[in-house]
Amino acid sequence: MTDDELGAERDRTLLLVDDDAPFVNRLARAMEKRGFEPQTAMSVAEGKAKAEMAPPAFAVVDLRLGDGSGLDVVEALRERRADCRIVVLTGYGAIATAVAAVKLGAVDYLAKPADADEIAKALLSRGEILPPPPENPMSADRVRWEHIQRVYEQCNRNISETARRLNMHRRTLQRILAKRSPR
Template sequence: MRSTTHTGTFLILDDDEVFRTRLEQAMTRRGFDTVGAASVAQAQQIIADHAIDYAVVDLRLEDGNGLEIIDQLRREQPRARALVLTGYGNTPTVVAAVKAGAVDYLAKPEGADEIVAALMAPRNAQPAPPEDPISPDAARIAHIESVFDAADRNVSKAARLLNMHRRTLQRILKRNAEEDDATA
């Protein structure tokens, strides 16, 4: 954990409750006043009620697209710095996020220190290219495994949190375990 303490109101919009709660705790430990939302509607209400300094926004939400929130922040609270953090990244959504007003676009899972660094970077700063980039499939598997671990390795609970069928999750976990055994 960094020793630097930050200030400001930090909105975290993500429908993955486990991930959102962990990120809220991490940002609170860094000194931010955090507020979480699981939906576009909740985030819109929070923006109406609070001055937001920073925001981390997921793209795919049950009631809409996180880019709506990025755009709303740009229009209503132009000093707010927001970034998109998603497991569903592709070039068109990166472009759309930047056009909507996002200062950066990161792939899940990303650590709290990296998120803070992206939000605190000067407006025109160019990030260094990743030394060992993670593939989208590897990022997806890492996210699934972190949710599975957070659900106390309970397949049914993890499947509900991931919004997928239990058998699908079992196949993914089994396939990943077999690939890990083959590379070991």
């Protein structure tokens, strides 16, 4: 291990960004019991501000926040501290957003509900072990939804441009994006 990695292992500061107050408070208490020093933020703006003031060694960021995308917080964290180990946590899992999160610097992407043990393992793992393959393949509806999400991310989350590229009406696309992913 390099000196930077050893320093990161000793530094257990953790930023939790989620707009679900009861969840983020429970997670903060659970992560504190696991040796982390958590701070919480309830919005993109608050998360970015805390990342600017004191960039943490670890972060758990919800993808969808009330005032925007958690990916903006991931980007801010990565700019301020390159060695920050970030896990994106979401109830709206999609391949496109997972890829976008990893490209921005997240080390893992977990779907809610994830417990504190899973989150701690993801934060501390070095990624040597691949997860097992899925039990069930994706449905055709899910594949379509994933494709739409991928194009949406490639268009920098611009609905009009995504609709143009997919050759669909913008309002139809907005309705699809507002729904949860099919199973």
